[in-house]
Amino acid sequence: MFRTALRNVLAHKARLLMTVLAVMLGVAFVSGTLVFTNTISDAFQKSSAKGFDQVDVAVTAKYQESKGDQVGRTPDLTQALLERSTKVPGAAGAIGVVTGFTAMADKDGKLIGDGFQSQGGNYWGDKDPRYPLKSGSAPQGKDQVAIDSETARRAGYKVGDTLRLSVDGPVLAPKITGIFTTDDGNVAAGGSLALFDTATAQQLFGKVGTYDEIDVKAASGTSQTTLKAALDKALPQNLVETTTGKKLADDQAERIASGMSGLRQGLLVFAGIALFVGTFIIANTFTMLVAQRTKELALLRAVGASRRQVTRSVLIEAFVVGAVAGVTGLVAGIGIGAGLRSLMGTLGATVPDGPLVISPGTIVAALAVGIVITMLAAWLPGRRAAKIPPVAAMGSLHAQPTTKSLVLRNTLGALFSAAGIATVLAATTMSGSDGQAPMGLGAVLLIIGVFILTPLLSRPLIAAAAPVMRIFGVSGKLARQNSVRNPRRTAATASALMIGLTLITGMTVMAGSLQKSIDKMATAAIRADYVVSMANGNELSPDVEKKLGRIDGVTDVSPMRNANSRIDGETEFLTGVNGTAIGKLTDLKVDEGTFAVGGTRVVVDDQRAEQYGWKAGSTFTVAYEDGKKQKLTVSGIYEGNELISGILLDNATLTPHLSDKADMMVMVKTSDGASDATKDKLEKALGSNPAIQVQDKKDLSNEIAQMFTLILNMVYGLLAMAVIVAVLGVINTLAMSVFERSQEIGMLRAIGLDRKGIKRMVRLESLVISLFGGVLGIGLGVFFGWAAGELLGTSMATYELVLPWGRMALFLLLAATVGVLAALWPARRAARLNMLAAIKSE
Numbered sequence: 001m002f003r004t005a006l007r008n009v010l011a012h013k014a015r016l017l018m019t020v021l022a023v024m025l026g027v028a029f030v031s032g033t034l035v036f037t038n039t040i041s042d043a044f045q046k047s048s049a050k051g052f053d054q055v056d057v058a059v060t061a062k063y064q065e066s067k068g069d070q071v072g073r074t075p076d077l078t079q080a081l082l083e084r085s086t087k088v089p090g091a092a093g094a095i096g097v098v099t100g101f102t103a104m105a106d107k108d109g110k111l112i113g114d115g116f117q118s119q120g121g122n123y124w125g126d127k128d129p130r131y132p133l134k135s136g137s138a139p140q141g142k143d144q145v146a147i148d149s150e151t152a153r154r155a156g157y158k159v160g161d162t163l164r165l166s167v168d169g170p171v172l173a174p175k176i177t178g179i180f181t182t183d184d185g186n187v188a189a190g191g192s193l194a195l196f197d198t199a200t201a202q203q204l205f206g207k208v209g210t211y212d213e214i215d216v217k218a219a220s221g222t223s224q225t226t227l228k229a230a231l232d233k234a235l236p237q238n239l240v241e242t243t244t245g246k247k248l249a250d251d252q253a254e255r256i257a258s259g260m261s262g263l264r265q266g267l268l269v270f271a272g273i274a275l276f277v278g279t280f281i282i283a284n285t286f287t288m289l290v291a292q293r294t295k296e297l298a299l300l301r302a303v304g305a306s307r308r309q310v311t312r313s314v315l316i317e318a319f320v321v322g323a324v325a326g327v328t329g330l331v332a333g334i335g336i337g338a339g340l341r342s343l344m345g346t347l348g349a350t351v352p353d354g355p356l357v358i359s360p361g362t363i364v365a366a367l368a369v370g371i372v373i374t375m376l377a378a379w380l381p382g383r384r385a386a387k388i389p390p391v392a393a394m395g396s397l398h399a400q401p402t403t404k405s406l407v408l409r410n411t412l413g414a415l416f417s418a419a420g421i422a423t424v425l426a427a428t429t430m431s432g433s434d435g436q437a438p439m440g441l442g443a444v445l446l447i448i449g450v451f452i453l454t455p456l457l458s459r460p461l462i463a464a465a466a467p468v469m470r471i472f473g474v475s476g477k478l479a480r481q482n483s484v485r486n487p488r489r490t491a492a493t494a495s496a497l498m499i500g501l502t503l504i505t506g507m508t509v510m511a512g513s514l515q516k517s518i519d520k521m522a523t524a525a526i527r528a529d530y531v532v533s534m535a536n537g538n539e540l541s542p543d544v545e546k547k548l549g550r551i552d553g554v555t556d557v558s559p560m561r562n563a564n565s566r567i568d569g570e571t572e573f574l575t576g577v578n579g580t581a582i583g584k585l586t587d588l589k590v591d592e593g594t595f596a597v598g599g600t601r602v603v604v605d606d607q608r609a610e611q612y613g614w615k616a617g618s619t620f621t622v623a624y625e626d627g628k629k630q631k632l633t634v635s636g637i638y639e640g641n642e643l644i645s646g647i648l649l650d651n652a653t654l655t656p657h658l659s660d661k662a663d664m665m666v667m668v669k670t671s672d673g674a675s676d677a678t679k680d681k682l683e684k685a686l687g688s689n690p691a692i693q694v695q696d697k698k699d700l701s702n703e704i705a706q707m708f709t710l711i712l713n714m715v716y717g718l719l720a721m722a723v724i725v726a727v728l729g730v731i732n733t734l735a736m737s738v739f740e741r742s743q744e745i746g747m748l749r750a751i752g753l754d755r756k757g758i759k760r761m762v763r764l765e766s767l768v769i770s771l772f773g774g775v776l777g778i779g780l781g782v783f784f785g786w787a788a789g790e791l792l793g794t795s796m797a798t799y800e801l802v803l804p805w806g807r808m809a810l811f812l813l814l815a816a817t818v819g820v821l822a823a824l825w826p827a828r829r830a831a832r833l834n835m836l837a838a839i840k841s842e
Contacts, residue, residue: 020325023370025724027329028336030268031366035337037264038357045253052252053183054095054130055245056218057228059085062241075239076210085214088230090222095130097213098122100205101538102194103691104147105164106155111535111690117191118536118691119184120167122201128180131195135159136178142200146178151192164690165194167204170543171687206660276499279377307386314382318375326370333366334358413452420446424783428790435791443784447499450780454491454498459484461772472764475757478748479764483772493730494773497818500723501774501811504716505781506788511709512802513789519701520800525643528556528585528667529674530682531700535693539662544686551685553671553678556581559663560644561651566623568612572647574622579650585667586644592616593636602632602649605640624657674698723818730766730822738762738830749835759827766823767816774815778808 059081061074077096086094102120104112112118123131123146126138131146136159139146145163157163161176180195187193195201202208218227224244231242338356423442427435450457462483469476483490532548534540545559561576579598588595593616595603604614612620618634632649640646655661672678674696682694695703738745745758753761786801793799 020321020328023322023325023374024329024332026272026373027326027366027370028332030369031330031333031362032336032340033264033268033333034362034365035334035356035358036340037261038359038362039337039341039355041257042355042357045257052245052249054217055215055248056224057216057231057245058243058248059214059216059231059235059240060212060243062237062239076207077212077214077240078210081235081240082211082214084234085216085231088216088227088234090219090227090230092217092219092222094214094216095124095128096122096198096211097215098198098201098205098207099212100167100201100207101534101536101691102192102204103166103535103689104151104155104192104194105690107157109164109688109690112151112155112192117187119191120165120194120196120201120205122198123178123180123195124198128195131180131182134179134181136176139174139177139195139197139200141197142172142203143174144177144197145174146180146195147176148184148187148193149179149181150187152176152179163194166687166689166691171689279373310386311379311382314378315375318378318382319371322371322374323367325374326367329370330363330366333362409452410456413449413456415449416445416452417449420444420449424787428787430791439787439791442787446783447502447780450498450776451491451495454495454776455487457776458487458490458494458772461775462490462768465768465771469764469768472760474753475760476764479761479768482761482765483768490769490772494769494776497723497730497770497773497815498777498780501777501815502780502784505778505808505811506784507781508804508807509782509785509802510788510792512804512807513785513800514792515701516802517799525586525588525641526667526697527587528558528669529696530668530670530679531665531695532668532682532686533665533693533695535691539664540666540692542661542663544692545663545666547685548666548668548682551682553681554668555671556584556669557666558582558585559651559666561654561658561661561663563654563658564625567620572608572622574654575646575648576651576654577648579652581669582648585669588638588640588644591637591639593634595638596635597648598650599653600630600632601635602647603636603638604634604647605645606637607640607645608647609634609637624654625659626657628657723814727818727822730770730819731825738826738833742833745830745833746835749833755831758831762827762830763820763823766826767819770815770819770822771812774812777815778811782808 059077061077063074079096082094082096085091099119099121101118103118106112123138127133128138133146134149136146145165147157147163152158157176157179159176159179162173163176164171164173166172174196178195182193184191184193196204202210216227216231218224224246228242228244235242334356341356420442423438423445425442427438427442429435430438462480466480469480472479532540532544539562540559542559542561545557548554549557556578558578558581559576563574563576565572565574577597582597583595590603591606592609593603597603609615614620614634614637616634616636619631620634621629621631623629630653668682670678679694679696683689683692686692686694748758749755782803789799789801
């Protein structure tokens with residue numbers, strides 16, 4: 001039986017090659033994902049570990065929890081703490097660390113790197129062991145700076161050049177005195193690092209005389225744990241906490257691994273989709289192969305082979321095919337992993353140097369996925385083949401599905417579909433994250449239900465194409481009949497395409513609807529012409545508001561200044577605004593009272609009003625950061641949204657209680673309205689600062705749209721694999737159809753149907769099956785897109801369903817194209833059949 005199985009594998013090379021390709025694509029995606037994420041994770045972990053070489057124990061401030069009316073805060077690490085750390089037994093020295101956001105401009109004035117990774121810090125003394133100088137000297141004074149070698153290389157800077165940069169206020173133009181090397185993970189990921197002398201860094205980052213961290217180096221012969229114990233004794237444990245360098249490196253490695261796991265899981269989901277689609281093709285292929293060998297298998301049964309041996313022979317074939325697909329998929333996956341790493345470099349994302357990581361787990365996963373998936377998919381066709389009575393099989397009496405089995409299948413499909421629809425509809429009534437799990441469960445149940453029902457659905461849906469098929473005469477009529485001749489095979493083929501288009505359509509509907517909702521939100525909530533903010537989302541200097549207010553043509557300005565407070569023993573954010581201007585800059589719907597901000601009068605959003613039981617005219621007591629209390633009156637309650645929410649009060653009331661004044665953004669209204677000239681004037685007035693972005697409503701919307709577009713394009717690219725696998729499935733199905741109807745095709749040729757007619761018949765059959773899968777996929781995608789939108793609508797008041805008719809038509813055209821391309825080889829093969837040989841075939 002083993003030799004028989006191996007001979008059968010080699011007897012159907014072309015069809016098995018397509019099966020190997022289907023499995024190989026999925027395995028390649030799985031192994032490529034694991035190689036890529038393992039390689040990136042390993043490179044970042046090794047790079048970050050080097051960054052802790054100079055840290056034996058790190059001293060950081062311990063956050064003081066909020067108690068009663070006392071707002072929580074983080075104490076300062078003072079110079080006195082630094083000196084005490086240096087004198088601890090076993091300490092060889094200590095470095096005070098100061099960090100903060102620092103935006104550097106390239107020679108064209110554009111921000112270098114990603115705003116979230118543009119960092120600044122302090123260079124300790126004349127020779128900082130953390131940052132070995134590659135060229136030049138250490139920075140001294142506010143007019144000097146040192147930059148990392150990667151940033152210098154990317155931007156073309158060298159020692160002696162003038163660099164434009166900004167921390168949170170005006171643009172500075174220090175001279176580059178040094179270029180250093182670093183193992184900092186942010187720099188390795190494509191960010192930038194600028195270093196000032198310690199006094200300058202403390203002044204620029206608003207930490208005069210204090211530090212963010214104190215890094216202590218152990219003396220020779222002193223372990224990290226011994227030094228940590230000594231520091232714990234010497235320093236006030238209620239204010240600071242100590243961590244060994246090894247623990248910091250381990251934690252960093254864990255964070256990197258955790259970050260990579262999200263990317264890995266996302267990519268593996270799409271690999272799973274491709275494998276799931278491939279399962280239908282494998283099952284179809286083995287069904288075809290078994291059908292071709294029905295007499296052979298029956299003869300084996302007649303000469304003494306048991307049912308189990310027949311099934312086992314089919315599974316042996318599947319094992320060989322899966323093993324070949326697993327090995328080739330692993331090799332292809334290694335190439336994909338290396339290619340993805342190189343692609344990140346071409347897209348501007350810098351990855352630390354390191355070897356390609358091919359772990360034993362990746363090899364085992366690739367082989368296991370290839371073999372297990374193939375054998376599972378082949379088990380059912382093998383089991384069916386073993387059940388065919390030898391006499392019936394040798395007499396070419398193929399066992400057709402019984403009425404009982406069809407009724408059972410349709411009943412199961414109806415139950416799964418009903419359960420899926422009910423679960424999805426129930427999830428739409430839930431709020432936020434509560435409905436995500438039920439929504440996912442419902443989607444899976446519905447897809448399974450539709451897949452089970454697809455043979456039943458195929459007849460009426462394909463019959464609907466009859467009027468169009470009549471245009472093509474005999475070829476069209478035969479194609480329609482052939483497409484429903486074997487509903488199960490048609491269903492499996494169409495389902496492969498259906499799953500891919502369901503996901504693509506659902507994502508497209510959601511992305512378009514979200515974009516429309518965001519546009520409405522920006523238009524409805526803000527009357528301001530511009531919103532000014534930091535490129536990295538950090539806080540703005542209060543000087544920005546003052547500069548904007550002095551510009552000719554600016555009529556109204558209001559910052560959004562956040563501050564912590566305590567209300568009824570709970571921590572609550574306050575947002576300080578310009579009380580006289582905020583009403584002219586926003587257009588928030590007021591549910592109760594009036595939108596009046598000034599003195600002790602505040603406005604609150606509807607959620608907080610409900611939380612605290614406030615109404616218009618209610619009063620409450622707030623405890624500010626400095627511990628002082630004040631009674632405030634609710635003048636109005638407005639409907640909050642993702643852009644503006646919370647408790648709004650006048651900055652004249654809030655600011656005196658703040659130690660650090662900083663704004664999240666500044667809203668600006670001008671007499672001339674939004675225009676390129678006005679935007680240019682605002683940017684120039686702010687010194688063409690690379691750290692500050694000036695955006696109108698369209699810019700705000702486009703910024704979010706770019707994120708959706710990027711995600712959507714990634715999804716399209718990843719799901720393209722599932723579509724490729726679906727094409728292989730259509731080819732397989734048509735090849736089987738041609739094989740089964742060889743005698744019929746020969747007869748058609750004999751009675752006058754020419755080769756063009758035969759080709760047209762096969763192509764139309766492929767087109768009908770593909771369009772059937774496309775219609776099902778688009779229909780399910782629209783339903784899931786609507787349901788997900790309903791779930792989002794519970795937390796986004798402006799959400800509105802948008803159906804992308806143009807893109808859906810394009811997807812249907814894609815399905816038709818898949819059908820036409822997949823039919824090229826089977827149609828050519830059918831047309832080239834020798835009619836006499838075909839008529840004589842059994």
